[in-house]
Amino acid sequence: MNTFEINKIVGAGLTALLSLFVIGYIGNALVSSDDGAHAPDAGHGAPAVEAAAPEKEEPVAPLAVLLAEGDMAAGEKVFKKCAACHTAEQGGANKVGPNLWGIVGHAPASVAGFAYSDAMSGKGGTWTLESLNEFLADPKGVVPGTKMSFAGIKKPDQRADLLLYLRSLSASPVPLPEPTVEASEAPKVEAASEKPAEEEAAASEEKPADEAKGEPEPAKAEETQTAAAGDAAAGEKVFRKCKACHTVDQGGANRVGPNLYGIVGRAKASAPDYSYSPAMAGLGGTWTEAELDTYLADPKGAVPGTKMSFPGLKKEADRVNVIAYLKSVGQ
Ligand code: HEC
Ligand code: HEC
Structure with missing residues (x-):
């Protein structure tokens, strides 16, 4: 977001300089209107900015917060917009655009066999969640001259969902930024309109009243054991909700979450090479x-x-079935 903003400011500065030249020739009358429209934050000092700013900038929750609240499954859907030009799987072909496996954490323009624009080849640096966030908001604005003909994803929360998905395209996804306390206060006010409200509503509606938070209740455990003759085939369908983050095959890669092969009866937090939360x-x-x-x-x-960002399976049947599925895979 910073680079983007700096770019904007630099851009605005250049526009302002240009305007100044124009001013010299055309005179003051034209300038005042032109200046107001195009270069409100051109560095003439704060008061001018505030006075002239034509549209107020919408406050946006920090990326760390959007990511923490994001939904990777939704991001996978957003990726359909990209799939016309990009493959996502490891070793996938280059199409109109390069294959995007492992993109987060890699240098721009580093996919072998893809003919990048000079603009992209010269970009330098690393694709981080932050820099991808900027790029995907406005590809041609952030990398002028890029040959990616895509208008960009304007909604910050959609980009966050998408970034969660892009991040998962890796054997060892980069860590997510920790939302700071300050940061997590902000969205309550601003971004609360959509997802969080929905989630909260869903959570409070669906959660059975007797399910005390945080305490595994023995009574419930017994209940589950009696019901434990779950349907593995139905559970496989439920597992679609988990697939964005988990593989389940033997030796499968860790994605955002650890591989789950043999998880029933497996030691907790024991997937090799996976970095668990404390x-x-x-x-x-x-x-x-x-x-x-x-x-x-x-x-x-x-x-x-x-750090499993998953609201939970509220239906007992879903849980019993998915556990039956996980069990059937691990044997
Ligand atoms: C119309 C085709 C098209 C669409 C749609 C498209 N891209 Fe691209 N993308 C490209 C092309 C072409 C490039 C190479 C850009 C260059 O060389 O300037 C590229 C480059 C990229 C890069 C840089 C890759 C690298 O190796 O440095 C990323 C990241 C990326 N695209 C992500 C996305 C995402 C995410 C979406 C969907 C939101 C998307 N693109 C949609 C065509 C597309
Ligand atoms: C958005 C990504 C995501 C989704 C979706 C998700 N998980 Fe996870 N899961 C994780 C992460 C991340 C961890 C690691 C948690 C930690 O370290 O605190 C995890 C951990 C686990 C663990 C503990 C693994 C171990 O090695 O101890 C189990 C079991 C699990 N998930 C099952 C599931 C199931 C079943 C589903 C679907 C119903 C699911 N998860 C959906 C991300 C996800």
Whole structure:
């Protein structure tokens, strides 16, 4: 966001300089209107900016917060807009645009066999979540001369969803930025309109009243065991909700979440090379079906501090079935 803003300011500055030349020739009358329209923040000092700014800039939640609240599955859908030109899978072909596996954390213009524009080849640096966020908001504005003919994704929350998806296209996804306390205050006011409100509503409606937050209840565990003859085929369908973040095949890659092969009965937080949250890493013991059920019903309630950004499976049947599926895969 910073570079983008700097670009905007520099751009505005240049426009202002140009305007100054024009001023010399055309005179003051024209200038005052021209200047007001095109270069409100040209560096003539704050008061002018405030007075002249024609459209107020909408406050946007910081990227870290948008990412924390983002929805990777939604991002995978947003990626359909990109799929005409980009493949996402490892080793995928270059199409009109380069393959995007591993894009987050890599240098721009580094996919072998793709003929980049000079603009992209000369960009330098690294594609971080932040720089991709800027680029995807306005490709031609951020990399003038790029041959990516795409208008950009204007909605910050959609970009965050998309970034979560792009980030998952890697064997070792980069860590997500931690929203600061300050940052997480901000969106409550601004961005609360859409997703969080919805989520909160859903959570408070669907969560059974007896399901105390954070405490695995023995009674419930028993209940699950009686119901444990889940339907693995139905569970495989439920697992589609998990697939954006988890593989389940033996030796499958860690994505945003760890590989889940053999998770029922497996030691907690034990997927090789996966970097767990301290909360998950500190659990100890093995995953029983009952504990999986509790965790999947309300991940953040059952394991406060878990970095699994998933609201939970509210329907018991879904949980029982997905656990049956996970069990069937691991045997
Ligand atoms: C109409 C085709 C098209 C669409 C749609 C498109 N792109 Fe691109 N994209 C390109 C091309 C062509 C390039 C190469 C740009 C260059 O060399 O200047 C590119 C480059 C990129 C790069 C830089 C890759 C690198 O190796 O440095 C990223 C990241 C990217 N696109 C992401 C996206 C995402 C995400 C979307 C969807 C929101 C998208 N693109 C939509 C054609 C497209
Ligand atoms: C948005 C990404 C995401 C989705 C969707 C998701 N998970 Fe996770 N999952 C994670 C992350 C990240 C972790 C690691 C949690 C931690 O370290 O705190 C995790 C951890 C887990 C663990 C603990 C693994 C271990 O090795 O101890 C289980 C079990 C699990 N997820 C199951 C599921 C199931 C089942 C679903 C679908 C119903 C699902 N997850 C959906 C991201 C996700």
